[in-house]
Amino acid sequence: MSDLQRSITVLFRRKGKESLTEQEFVSSASFDLRWFSPKEAQKLLDASLTGGYLQRKNGHIIPTFDLRSVDVPLDFKPSKEVLEQASRNKADLFSEIVEKIVKVRSVPKREVVSKVNKKQEMLGIDVEPAALLVASDYGLLLDSAFIQRAESEILGRDHPMP
Secondary structure, eight states: OOOHHHHHHHHHHTTTOOOOOOOOOOOIIIIISSOSOHHHHHHHHHOOOOOOSEEEEEEEEEEEEOOOOOOTTTTTOOOTTHHHHHHHTOOOHHHHHHHHHHHHHHOOOHHHHHHHHHHHHHOOOOOHHHHHHHHHHOOOOOHHOOOOOOHHHHHTTTOOOO
């Protein structure tokens, strides 16, 4: 388990709820527990959403993992490094996939991006799975980490219902 997951677990357990408002999350991390400044607590929230650890649902945020499965030491306090880790998790997956295709297949970046955009529009899907499909079209088999990251990013977004 990452410190990001432990932090989320503590915040939800402390409130004794299965869902929180974004304000409750930020306030708890900054004012109640005094872990971070409000601005840093907002970064923690944003990274948790983008990283796929939290998702928005009906105006609240909920964890995407089982809080009961996370062991947290009694004296747990996240370091500032959790914010750096969170920033690294937010690396643009789309760009990484495109760069990998360009590097491995020696095709122009513009061509790859164009194909991804067409695939996205044609299928009505998010950019990450479109990029994964284009990688497959080029004969690249990306490891499961790319697929898991794409899934986490997509699940962490607030998608409108059709």
